[in-house]
Amino acid sequence: MSRAKARAALLGELEEAMRRSSAQGVLYGQAVANVAGIANSDLECMDILYLEGRVTAGRLAEVTGLTTGAITGVVDRLEKAGLVRRERDEHDRRKVFISVIPETGAKIGELYVPMQQAMEKVFSAYSDEELRLLLRFANEGYKGVLAATTALKGLLDTPPEKRPQLKLKKHPRQT
């Protein structure tokens, strides 16, 4: 096999492996929501709250891409489940801050522990230098996917006949 072909094969395997693991990641998230007894978007909002801390309802809508009306429902459900609290902003009384109630919110955090343990185990087999490579890739991959998302959405605004002709590379293994 030529060097170029070997690399192409490697890239193909890599693409499939990454697709598979990312799909499994999605399934893990669904399982978490399922076990927690909350909807998928509700969990997504909990994640955002963990990452960003106290945020407004509008911010949740912005980040999730849901309408503000949908967020009202999300927060209602999370509040009823005792996971978050609504607090009016005293400086701008139109705004509503949402924050996690630590005790109950922590129970959601626990559900990520199996994942963290599994990943710790995987990571333990790598040297610091190897981990740095993985980190570099994760960051660059993120930027790549972000750019791809933007490009894809751009296609929507471009009339079909003006779209850059994409050489169609089919998904592997159409049996």
Place this chain on the structure above:
Amino acid sequence: MSRAKARAALLGELEEAMRRSSAQGVLYGQAVANVAGIANSDLECMDILYLEGRVTAGRLAEVTGLTTGAITGVVDRLEKAGLVRRERDEHDRRKVFISVIPETGAKIGELYVPMQQAMEKVFSAYSDEELRLLLRFANEGYKGVLAATTALKGLLDTPPEKRPQLKLKKHPRQT
């Protein structure tokens, strides 16, 4: 900073970077479904059809975790959109095989091209050996996530007081 602390920091960064990029991957998928004008699960089924080729309705239900009733709806919509075709199995006439209609199905494939191009660009900066490391990690990561999913679901069957005590490691940056 001690060697151990440096590594812990590295692991933390890695965890966050991977979480972010995988979240962005989900968003890309949603954008694809959005542009294609089909529901999320519909796209998931198209992906499975690309990966596995001609499969039965029951198999789609099994892989997606949806009920067979839901799959009937998925296939109805995909069929109406001209993306797939139903074919009764002649050997077992209860079964219905679903297969992608190549011409229209290829249009969905095109929507993944921006992603493939972006990733190709990212990958181009890595040596073959580095890519092999990434591949190894992707495969091991997949197994890890899979194991974590199983472990998580196992928690459901274990009465709360019998669950292995998980040392709670909170999500980063609860601001």
Place this chain on the structure above:
DNA sequence: ATATATATCTTAGTCACTAAGAGATTTAGT
């Protein structure tokens, strides 16, 4: 002051999903 803008919530309607069971076909037991 009045108008405009902003932030959240409400309402009505839609759509994908589940649970339960119906129909069609195949497989197993006698």
Place this chain on the structure above:
DNA sequence: ACTAAATCTCTTAGTGACTAAGATATATAT
């Protein structure tokens, strides 16, 4: 062969999360 049980898909009724549009309350600008 004949009946019963199992298997596979579809149908039906009901639920829940979502959107679009507009109501409400508060803040900002003229």
